[in-house]
Amino acid sequence: MNRKVDILIKDAKIIDGTGRRAYRGNVAIDKGCIARVGNTSQLTGNHQINAKNKIITPGFIDCHTHDDRVLLDDPDMTNKITQGVTTVIAGNCGISLSPFLPGDWEMPIPMPLLGKKNQYCFPSFSDYIRAFNSSPPALNAAFLCGHNTLRAEAMKGDIDRCAEQNEIDQMQEKIRESILHGAIGLSSGLMYPAGFAAPTSEVTALAAEAGRLGGLYATHLRNEAEGLIKSVEEAAEIGRKGNLPVILSHHKVTGRPNWGDTKISLRKIERLAESQTIHLDAYPYTASATALMPERLQIAEEILIVSSEKHPEKTGKYLTEIAKEWGISKIKAAQKLLPAQAIYFAMDEGDVRRVLTHDLTMIGSDGIPGTKFPHPRLWGTFPRVLGYYSREVGLFPLETAIHKMTGLTAKVFGFRNRGVLRKGAIADIAVFDPTTVIDRADFSAPKQRSAGIDHVIVNGEIVLENGIRTSARPGRVIEREA
Numbered sequence: 001m002n003r004k005v006d007i008l009i010k011d012a013k014i015i016d017g018t019g020r021r022a023y024r025g026n027v028a029i030d031k032g033c034i035a036r037v038g039n040t041s042q043l044t045g046n047h048q049i050n051a052k053n054k055i056i057t058p059g060f061i062d063c064h065t066h067d068d069r070v071l072l073d074d075p076d077m078t079n080k081i082t083q084g085v086t087t088v089i090a091g092n093c094g095i096s097l098s099p100f101l102p103g104d105w106e107m108p109i110p111m112p113l114l115g116k117k118n119q120y121c122f123p124s125f126s127d128y129i130r131a132f133n134s135s136p137p138a139l140n141a142a143f144l145c146g147h148n149t150l151r152a153e154a155m156k157g158d159i160d161r162c163a164e165q166n167e168i169d170q171m172q173e174k175i176r177e178s179i180l181h182g183a184i185g186l187s188s189g190l191m192y193p194a195g196f197a198a199p200t201s202e203v204t205a206l207a208a209e210a211g212r213l214g215g216l217y218a219t220h221l222r223n224e225a226e227g228l229i230k231s232v233e234e235a236a237e238i239g240r241k242g243n244l245p246v247i248l249s250h251h252k253v254t255g256r257p258n259w260g261d262t263k264i265s266l267r268k269i270e271r272l273a274e275s276q277t278i279h280l281d282a283y284p285y286t287a288s289a290t291a292l293m294p295e296r297l298q299i300a301e302e303i304l305i306v307s308s309e310k311h312p313e314k315t316g317k318y319l320t321e322i323a324k325e326w327g328i329s330k331i332k333a334a335q336k337l338l339p340a341q342a343i344y345f346a347m348d349e350g351d352v353r354r355v356l357t358h359d360l361t362m363i364g365s366d367g368i369p370g371t372k373f374p375h376p377r378l379w380g381t382f383p384r385v386l387g388y389y390s391r392e393v394g395l396f397p398l399e400t401a402i403h404k405m406t407g408l409t410a411k412v413f414g415f416r417n418r419g420v421l422r423k424g425a426i427a428d429i430a431v432f433d434p435t436t437v438i439d440r441a442d443f444s445a446p447k448q449r450s451a452g453i454d455h456v457i458v459n460g461e462i463v464l465e466n467g468i469r470t471s472a473r474p475g476r477v478i479e480r481e482a
């Protein structure tokens, strides 16, 4: 007699997330989990999906995001769901929305990337989790605790110095509270004003506390230009002394004179990986995006304005153009636009490809939501890796591309039973057309939905069907099981 399961996906090509070659088969989903993979005879689905000529894979894990606030404010998460993403990792680059309570001092850069003062309203991580669970988003999320957030609060905005012992104690206490309530580790953003004055010893003391509780350390390096190699060494030292795994965020080298230096950084990382756990994430573009910092203009070939509080009419325009229009220098124009966000065209395609193909590299969008004119990575990262870099450029086989978004990421972050398509795993799934999948968002129209992603399932519930969003919001907080 035929047994009924919740969902049966038929006639697909299965890429299971481990890096193993694709094979044909069916996938049965029942009670939130994968009930069977391969031959599903004797099973019928309450809901059946015909996936002929399509690929079925584990849902993608976006391991580098700044989605802390948007998960609460816009829980449909359409920009990610339509890319096949089923889990995001928030709290990167040293900025997390919690635990933090603003004071009567100005929030340092880069904290405004996540929200205004009144939007930082979660003094403890458990407050944030309560808000998340009271109105869950469409996809799963895991959270890092941000060093910049912690130190801005502990030092009451007086961040241009190293922290005193009592301030380090306070930060450690917050890390404990966060990890005990489900955070997966510590992030830092040492390039930013909020973190730059922190000596290695300060970060190590915090990383050690995270490590003691089973967390990991993800870092936006102190310098991604001429100081790249020294910064990689610093991150590795923090990992060794803190006794915890390290993830080098959005690995790249910026500034034309430094192009090509990823050859050296990757060799260095390979050597480090022989004796400690270290991985990378990267996004598939030659432009970065963050706060507009006039002192950093020289690293970029060109700068595109994403937002400006004082001159919103300049959104989507190039700085060169704006400076010309105003008849002033680019530095002066940048100062006039502050506070603002910008896209920096500062990388070389060769470096981007070298990092993407490296065995230790996972895919993370680094997308920054909440502006009218975001970097296109927010809407396009995953289909771009699949459609452009794998299919069109031939940078790596589809199986490798998918491993970098699923199995590898789940393993590095300690997400047990996710990131792989096998019996018993949790049913986070994407079904896409390998011949049409592609990003459509670009630097002139950055909020375009990608093509070719057909079905997305989160925790066994369909959130995208035939390219159309359902109303389901089955997302959960995912913890690290090291």
Ligand SMILES: [Zn+2]
Residues within 6 Å of the ligand: 092, 093, 189, 220, 249, 250
């Ligand atoms: Zn960053």
